[in-house]
Amino acid sequence: xxxxxxxxxxxxxxxxxxxxxxxxxxxxxxxxxxxxxxxxxxxxxxxxxxxxxxxxxxxxxxxxxxxxxxxxxxxxxxxxxxxxxxxxxxxxxxxxxxxxxxxxxxxxxxxxxxxxxxxxxxxxxxxxxxxxxxxxxxxxxxxxxxxxxxxxxxxxxxxxxxxxxxxxxxxxxxxxxxxxxxxxxxxxxxxxxxxxxxxxxxxxxxxxxxxxxxxxxxxxxxxxxxxxxxxxxxxxxxxxxxxxxxxxxxxxxxxxxxxxxxxxxxxxxxxxxxxxxxxxxxxxxxxxxxxxxxxxxxxxxxxxxxxxxxxxxxxxxxxxxxxxxxxxxxxxxxxxxxxxxxxxxxxxxxxxxxxxxxxxxxxxxxxxxxxxxxxxxxxxxxxxxxxxxxxxxxxxxxxxxxxxxxxxxxxxxxxxxxxxxxxxxxxxxxxxxxxxxxxxxxxxxxxxxxxxxxxxxxxxxxxxxxxxxxxxxxxxxxxxxxxxxxxxx
Numbered sequence: 476x477x478x479x480x481x482x483x484x485x486x487x488x489x490x491x492x493x494x495x496x497x498x499x500x501x502x503x504x505x506x507x508x509x510x511x512x513x514x515x516x517x518x519x520x521x522x523x524x525x526x527x528x529x530x531x532x533x534x535x536x537x538x539x540x541x542x543x544x545x546x547x548x549x550x551x552x553x554x555x556x557x558x559x560x561x562x563x564x565x566x567x568x569x570x571x572x573x574x575x576x577x578x579x580x581x582x583x584x585x586x587x588x589x590x591x592x593x594x595x596x597x598x599x600x601x602x603x604x605x606x607x608x609x610x611x612x613x614x615x616x617x618x619x620x621x622x623x624x625x626x627x628x629x630x631x632x633x634x635x636x637x638x639x640x641x642x643x644x645x646x647x648x649x650x651x652x653x654x655x656x657x658x659x660x661x662x663x664x665x666x667x668x669x670x671x672x673x674x675x676x677x678x679x680x681x682x683x684x685x686x687x688x689x690x691x692x693x694x695x696x697x698x699x700x701x702x703x704x705x706x707x708x709x710x711x712x713x714x715x716x717x718x719x720x721x722x723x724x725x726x727x728x729x730x731x732x733x734x735x736x737x738x739x740x741x742x743x744x745x746x747x748x749x750x751x752x753x754x755x756x757x758x759x760x761x762x763x764x765x766x767x768x769x770x771x772x773x774x775x776x777x778x779x780x781x782x783x784x785x786x787x788x789x790x791x792x793x794x795x796x797x798x799x800x801x802x803x804x805x806x807x808x809x810x811x812x813x814x815x816x817x818x819x820x821x822x823x824x825x826x827x828x829x830x831x832x833x834x835x836x837x838x839x840x841x842x843x844x845x846x847x848x849x850x851x852x853x854x855x856x857x858x859x860x861x862x863x864x865x866x867x868x869x870x871x872x873x874x875x876x877x878x879x880x881x882x883x884x885x886x887x888x889x890x891x892x893x894x895x896x897x898x899x900x901x902x903x904x905x906x907x908x909x910x911x912x913x914x915x916x917x918x919x920x921x922x923x924x925x926x927x928x929x930x931x932x933x934x935x936x937x938x939x940x941x942x943x944x945x946x947x948x949x950x951x952x953x954x955x956x957x958x959x960x961x962x963x964x
Contacts, residue, residue: 479809481764481802484947489784489799490828491962493950498931508924510935512838513816514547515755515776518702518727521545521692522920523833523935525818527843528552528706528729529787531869534853535562537846537912539569542694542701544916549704549729549841556716560723563703565597567724570683572651572699573668577678580616580632581607587628590621600665602675603636610675612667614638644669647676651699654679696726704757706731709743714750727755727776733790735759735779736766744773760820762798764810767817777816779841780807784822786844786904787869801835805946808836812943825962826919830926833935834942834949844869849912856908865908 502508512523522545526533530553533541538548550562568574579602580592589601599618605611614636621635643661645654647668654666658681668677687693694702705725707713709732717728728751730743735758744758758770759779770778783790783797791797798806800822807817819837823829829840846852847869857866909915923935930949932938942949953961 478812481806481809482947484952485802485805487799487802488952489801489822490824490831491958492801492953493831494953494957494961495831495834495926495930496949496951497929498949500928501931502928502933505921505924505928508927508934510545510920510923510927512833512935512939514818514839515727515757515816517755517776520547520694520702520839522916523839524829524916524919525549525704525839525841526846527820527841528704528731529843529847529869530554531787531854531867532843532847532852534851535565537849537851537853538562538566538703539701540851540912541916542566542703543570543690544913545692545694546916547694547702547704549706550725552706552708552716552731556712556719559705559716560719563705563720563725564723566703567700570686570693570701572679572684572687574678574680574683575676575698577602577667577675579604579610579675581605581609582613582631582633584632585628586621586630586632586635587625589616589632590628593618593621600678600680601632602667602678603632604675611673612639612642612644612669612675615642615665615667617664639673642667645679646670649679651679651684655681655684658684700724702726704729707747708732709739713743714746717747717751717754721751721754727757729779730756730758730775731760731779733760734782735761736763736769741769741773744770744775748774757816757818759818761807762796762803764806767807767811767815771811771815775815777818777838778807778811779818779820780804780837781820781822781841785820788821801831804832804836808943812836826922827926829919830923833923833939834930835946836943844906846912846915848906848909849915850910851912857905866905867908869904869906 511519511521513519524546526537526541526548528549528551530551533548533551538550541548550559552559578596578598580589581604601616603614603616605613616632616636643657643663644667645657647670658666664681666679669675696702703725704727705720706729707717732740755776757777757779758775760781761767762782767778780803781800784800804819816838817836818839818841819832820841823842823845832840848867854868927935927938930938
């Protein structure tokens, strides 16, 4: 793709500086407008929305819901390697057509051990293997088989499980439709997959098959598992962390530092690429075309654009560093558009900002504060006893509170020293409690579809193809009066 120089009209501009000029509508129904876009050249999303890798935004619940709704969640790195990789593993196992490595207990285990095992991994059925590590199926123990009477906790599971001879099973290569038929005919909830030697190859549950059938646009990998992203840094234990996350099933790594256009990032990407040459890397943050080119030249699959526009970030206030977000997005597109994917990170205050970001250069948009305060975001709900209003905590990852919590949970001495020596550039605030994130994503999806319709296109891809060469053909620069008329309510 031929690169463009940045039109001077973009200088100093961000989302509230423009309106999109409506075009003749061509869609019969806005509900049918497709919104698919690319996270990287290898990963496509039905909904181009990414939940931010912040400890007050994306844990396991958020990552799971984002994938089910067609987007992607990025599990934050402000925690130990073990906790982060366990979270990724839970997301990958949560709704899969085939659970490839189901949890097992050996025969001879006690009911008490089984009870604790089921509680720890939040599962309703346990495959019992003949001996520890054998992977030879002996039977299945479900929650309904576990006695409520704790006096039997010392009894062995063999007495209560359904033995293999009484189980319905299938071969490792069984089709999902056939597995579903077997489970229906047998009125069973789970189907172990074993070979001729009774070796366990996986597990299919009716709940997961039904759940995924109801969500045809969920973000899934080639094996039918939900997609999950995970964040790493560029120093300390980042290679060990990356290894653990990939082993847990992470589909892409977000190499995330405050100043991505730096020698620190270069060293980090080079070492990651040397050890994990094929893993998709989304790298950032940068705010300039030169920064985007820097990421492209290092082999990043996508560049994350945005320095200081988010609610939890005080970088611009503390350091004067940054570029207005829409200008930064356009700079990045002029530099690398069509070569690597561009992710806009920060500055979104209204749903219209998402469409403007996508129409001007971004392939996907990362949201932080817009998704905070929801049930799926980590943290508890806080209720003001005087007003009975409910809130949750939202904070930047460089806020003192986030830094100290990550240090408390981790064991990286180098990271501790660096954090203590660096003044914070983030802040912690309270945001209104917003209920379930699904409602927010449905609203965003609906508004994006309407925006595409107003643009006179049948799909988001079509709208971007039309606008990206020169968005200024379709944008109106607002006066102060027009801005008040448009955005002040």
